[in-house]
Amino acid sequence: MPTANTILDAHTTLHLRSLDRLYLNAYVPQLQRPPLVRRFLEHTGSPIASPALFEQRTRRFVAELRRYADDHGAQWLALKRRERKEEQWRPLCLRAERQGQRGLIAVGVIQERVFAWRAVKSALPRGGVAFDFKRQSVFVNQYYLYLADPDWGPSFIKLSGYAPWGGRVYLNGHEWLKRQLAKRGIAFRPLDNGLCSCDDPAAAQAAADGLGPAQVRAFFARHMAELPSPLTTADRASGYDYALSMLQVEVSDTRVFDRPLRGRQYFEALITEQLALSRPESLSLLVDRRITRATPGDFRTEVVTPFTLPTLRFRYKHTDIKQYLKEGRALRTETTFNDSYDFEIGRSIDNLPALHTKGNEINARLLEVERGTEEARLAGPELTDLVLPARMAGRPVPALRFGDPRVMALHAALVAIAHQAAGFSNAQLRRLVAALLTVREEEYSSARMTYDLGRLAGHGLIERLPRTHRYRLTDAGLRQSAFLTKLADRVLDPGIARSGPPRPPDEDARWERLDLALDALVKAAGLAA
Numbered sequence: 001m002p003t004a005n006t007i008l009d010a011h012t013t014l015h016l017r018s019l020d021r022l023y024l025n026a027y028v029p030q031l032q033r034p035p036l037v038r039r040f041l042e043h044t045g046s047p048i049a050s051p052a053l054f055e056q057r058t059r060r061f062v063a064e065l066r067r068y069a070d071d072h073g074a075q076w077l078a079l080k081r082r083e084r085k086e087e088q089w090r091p092l093c094l095r096a097e098r099q100g101q102r103g104l105i106a107v108g109v110i111q112e113r114v115f116a117w118r119a120v121k122s123a124l125p126r127g128g129v130a131f132d133f134k135r136q137s138v139f140v141n142q143y144y145l146y147l148a149d150p151d152w153g154p155s156f157i158k159l160s161g162y163a164p165w166g167g168r169v170y171l172n173g174h175e176w177l178k179r180q181l182a183k184r185g186i187a188f189r190p191l192d193n194g195l196c197s198c199d200d201p202a203a204a205q206a207a208a209d210g211l212g213p214a215q216v217r218a219f220f221a222r223h224m225a226e227l228p229s230p231l232t233t234a235d236r237a238s239g240y241d242y243a244l245s246m247l248q249v250e251v252s253d254t255r256v257f258d259r260p261l262r263g264r265q266y267f268e269a270l271i272t273e274q275l276a277l278s279r280p281e282s283l284s285l286l287v288d289r290r291i292t293r294a295t296p297g298d299f300r301t302e303v304v305t306p307f308t309l310p311t312l313r314f315r316y317k318h319t320d321i322k323q324y325l326k327e328g329r330a331l332r333t334e335t336t337f338n339d340s341y342d343f344e345i346g347r348s349i350d351n352l353p354a355l356h357t358k359g360n361e362i363n364a365r366l367l368e369v370e371r372g373t374e375e376a377r378l379a380g381p382e383l384t385d386l387v388l389p390a391r392m393a394g395r396p397v398p399a400l401r402f403g404d405p406r407v408m409a410l411h412a413a414l415v416a417i418a419h420q421a422a423g424f425s426n427a428q429l430r431r432l433v434a435a436l437l438t439v440r441e442e443e444y445s446s447a448r449m450t451y452d453l454g455r456l457a458g459h460g461l462i463e464r465l466p467r468t469h470r471y472r473l474t475d476a477g478l479r480q481s482a483f484l485t486k487l488a489d490r491v492l493d494p495g496i497a498r499s500g501p502p503r504p505p506d507e508d509a510r511w512e513r514l515d516l517a518l519d520a521l522v523k524a525a526g527l528a529a
Helices: 006-008 034-043 053-073 086-098 173-183 203-209 211-226 233-239 262-276 349-374 383-386 405-417 426-437 447-457 475-498 507-525
Strands: 012-027 076-080 103-123 129-149 154-160 168-174 188-191 194-198 245-259 301-304 311-316 319-326 329-335 388-391 396-397 463-464 472-473
Touching: 006 012, 006 262, 006 349, 012 173, 012 194, 012 203, 012 211, 012 349, 034 426, 053 076, 053 129, 053 211, 076 086, 086 103, 086 129, 086 154, 129 211, 129 472, 154 173, 154 211, 168 173, 168 211, 173 188, 173 194, 173 203, 188 396, 194 203, 194 301, 194 329, 211 245, 211 349, 262 329, 319 349, 329 349, 388 426, 388 447, 396 447, 405 426, 405 447, 405 475, 426 447, 447 463, 447 472, 472 475
Parallel strands: 076 103
Antiparallel strands: 012 168, 012 245, 103 129, 129 154, 154 168, 188 194, 245 329, 301 311, 311 319, 319 329, 388 396, 463 472
16 A cells, blocks of 8 residues: 555645635624714714614614515525524525526525623613613524625625624635636636646646735625615714624645545555554644643544544644545645634734635644654664664763663654644653553653653754753654654564464474564555665
């Protein structure tokens, strides 16, 4: 079976990095605080900042939306809770698009819980009443405006039925890319939410890289100028208008293989590598952020196989990373940001390029770690240098005896913790080593860990980060530790366990059988050159 690296290098027919799904927040900045709400109501000309003005606007908005939908032949849908909305609206928009329709296709109405302004009435000392406003969680009607857009395809804008009339915007970067290629006359074959092939991959990648805030704002402005809105023309002229922020952003890396079989082979090779290194039920994820005990989140990787197609899932704070096969033939690595603050990036739509770059970096880093794990090699005098005492800066460095349980636990722990870009501490490595040795942390003391860190650094497997008490693996350290761990787990331990007492028959036949058995064992382990 080919290795995972061979599949990526020799059997990939298309590699595309692109923004995928975008779920954005639409809000009116001047309606986010109580004093601003009162100022807005006063701007309408009312002598009292009464919540009745909100209700009047909502009734007007709904009536205009009804009228607009009837005039444009758009369906009015009563959406049901606990049903996937996408299964209801997406086929409608695709069918309408095939028939040449553009703009509003349907309006979906459903009650959902949102935070809206509720008025608190109080009496004034000299008579009359005044209203204060507080945000409360309420159930109000939400209006999903399903659109067939010439640039974005199936999409929607959701508007709330009550002040501050917030909303959501859903777009898909791959759908935008397909329409850009079609406009430029570049032939392509679609994949479910992606591309399967393209006559000009470089042009497709350049177009995908060019998607940013300008295209998103153009979509929103175009439709909000046409569709009914709770805000009037006078409101917008006075500075009351919608702004966009990022609620959820997906960044994808898609690699299409020449045959569907290659996808399954890739995952078989990859999962075997991961499980052989650290043997956890869940695997730790590589993120370019420092993770401490105070960092919220689970930070685990799940290996699941729904319908026999494996999927790797990772999580860091509110960010999800998923790797799976798209239609059985394309490797999709997908980072989903649910809160850009996880990476100290603001939520404004202006920060979309920065988040796009961060997603590409995470996807590339995950693939690079998978490559590096499989490329582990150890040959020549390195093994001798590693298992015998050495000297560093005139000081003796104790040996790392291959086969010693403590040394093997060190190698396995190093590979398991290699993903931490911010390095690891004495305590973090100590916990892993103690767990692999199946002893309590008190039995494997901090002093012993310090001694072992000195051995690892002396043999060049790790290096200390400047001005810190943290360490990271060297490139040689990752290769050597991964190779020795795999060698012990896949070949030596199984081989020794299967070696029984020698049989009486002639010596030559016995050695021939042993040689054949070793060949089969190494081949099954996937360690052959």
